[in-house]
Amino acid sequence: MSTPKPKVFIILYSLYGHVYKMAEAVKEGLESAGGVEVSIYQVAETLSAEVLEKMHAPPKPDIPVITPDKLPEADAFFFGIPTRYGSMPGQVQAFWDATGSLWMSGALRNKFASVFFSTAGQHGGQETTALTFMTTLVHHGMIFVPNGFASPHLSDNSEIVGGSAWGAGTLAGPDGSRQPTAKELEVARSQGQNFAQIVAKFHETAQSQPASTNPQPTAAPPPTSTSTQPPAPQPAAQPAPSTPTASPSAPVSEAPSSVADSSTSQPNKRKSFLKKLFS
Numbered sequence: 001m002s003t004p005k006p007k008v009f010i011i012l013y014s015l016y017g018h019v020y021k022m023a024e025a026v027k028e029g030l031e032s033a034g035g036v037e038v039s040i041y042q043v044a045e046t047l048s049a050e051v052l053e054k055m056h057a058p059p060k061p062d063i064p065v066i067t068p069d070k071l072p073e074a075d076a077f078f079f080g081i082p083t084r085y086g087s088m089p090g091q092v093q094a095f096w097d098a099t100g101s102l103w104m105s106g107a108l109r110n111k112f113a114s115v116f117f118s119t120a121g122q123h124g125g126q127e128t129t130a131l132t133f134m135t136t137l138v139h140h141g142m143i144f145v146p147n148g149f150a151s152p153h154l155s156d157n158s159e160i161v162g163g164s165a166w167g168a169g170t171l172a173g174p175d176g177s178r179q180p181t182a183k184e185l186e187v188a189r190s191q192g193q194n195f196a197q198i199v200a201k202f203h204e205t206a207q208s209q210p211a212s213t214n215p216q217p218t219a220a221p222p223p224t225s226t227s228t229q230p231p232a233p234q235p236a237a238q239p240a241p242s243t244p245t246a247s248p249s250a251p252v253s254e255a256p257s258s259v260a261d262s263s264t265s266q267p268n269k270r271k272s273f274l275k276k277l278f279s
Contacts, residue, residue, distance in 0.1 A: 006203040007073060008196065010040040011066055012080030013091045016176045018118040019080040020061045022168060025185040026078055026116060029192025035200030036076075041066035043095040068099045076112035076199045077142075078192070079133070083117055086125030087132045096136050109141035112202070114195050116188055117169040120176075122160060130166035145198055151190040153183040163187045 008030055014020040023040060030038045044065050045052070071077075081088050102108055115133060117126040137144050147167045149155060154163060161183050162169035168188040170180040180188075 003207050005035060005037045006075035006199050008036045008038050008076045008078060008199060009066070009071070009074040010038065010078040010080065011043065012040070013043050013082060013089060014061065014080065014118075015055070015057050015082060015089075016172065017058055017061070018170050018172045018176070018180060019082050019116075020063075021180050022116050022118065022170055022185070022188050023078075023080045025180070025188035026080070026168070026192040029189035029194075030078070030196045032189070033193045033196035033200070035203075036196045039074075041070075043091050046091050046094055066095075068095065068102060071099070071102060072107040074111065075203065076195070077114075078195065079113065079115045081115055081117055081129055081133060083119045083125045083129045086128040088129060099140070103140055106141060111142050112145050112195070112199050113137050113142045114145045114147070114191065115167040116191065117162070117167060118172055119162070119169065120172055120174050122162075122171060124171070126162065126169045127164055127166050145195055147187075147191045147194075150194055151187045153187050156183065159183070161187070167191065 010023050010027055010030075012019050012023045014023075020042075027038055027040055030036055040063050042061065042063050042065055045060065047055075079092075081092055084090070099108075115130050117129055119126050119129075134144055146165055147154075147163065148165050151163075153161050154165070159181075160171060161181070162171045163184060168184065168191045170178075170184045172178055
């Protein structure tokens with residue numbers, strides 16, 4: 001039985017349609033790579049209909065609105081974010097502010113994520129939007145996958161092209177009249193294709209791993225009867241206390257008798273000598 005494909009959710013907010021067009025290109029890239037199941041959603045609008053009318057915003061794209069409780073169903077995410085002052089817009093921030101329970105449970109931990117953008121001009125903050133958005137991903141324990149420079153269009157200076165190593169992007173112009181160009185859409189497709197390959201490869205590798213990869217500890221073998229143990233160390237013998245001993249003396253039959261013989265024989269010899277001398 002074939003294993004299910006990993007699910008990739010494209011989640012976007014688009015006020016004037018630029019991000020939605022980029023999302024369609026990302027979706028094409030994801031599906032062209034194969035190996036993933038793709039769904040596209042938008043976050044809820046927080047502006048009133050009256051405000052949107054004054055801003056001359058077109059109708060929203062016909063895609064479902066996602067709620068935070070659906071996020072754990074996906075294995076990976078692609079976020080389409082228009083820039084507001086170098087960061088995510090309030091609509092996207094409001095969506096993430098409602099994910100506290102997912103953060104508490106770690107429901108999004110180890111899920112892959114990538115981003116793409118739309119700004120008014122070249123210096124509108126596409127890279128800072130990615131950088132500030134990463135704090136949200138990091139706190140949820142998600143894995144950010146950058147775009148890199150896989151597409152040659154990012155190094156093409158013959159015309160203005162949105163996007164960077166952080167993600168694909170488009171430039172809407174000050175009045176929003178500029179639409180995503182062919183090169184910008186191609187960068188988005190390339191990013192989607194590369195992202196799908198990474199997610200599918202990881203999913204395939206994870207599915208092929210055994211149920212438990214933790215090595216089980218093995219008990220040490222019992223000692224055999226033939227093994228010799230070194231003798232236990234014995235306490236060192238304490239020297240016996242020394243007792244004074246008397247110096248050896250000469251036997252009584254030797255020293256005293258010799259002295260006595262010497263003392264008695266000397267007068268006898270002298271008497272004998274005098275007797276001979278005066279006789």
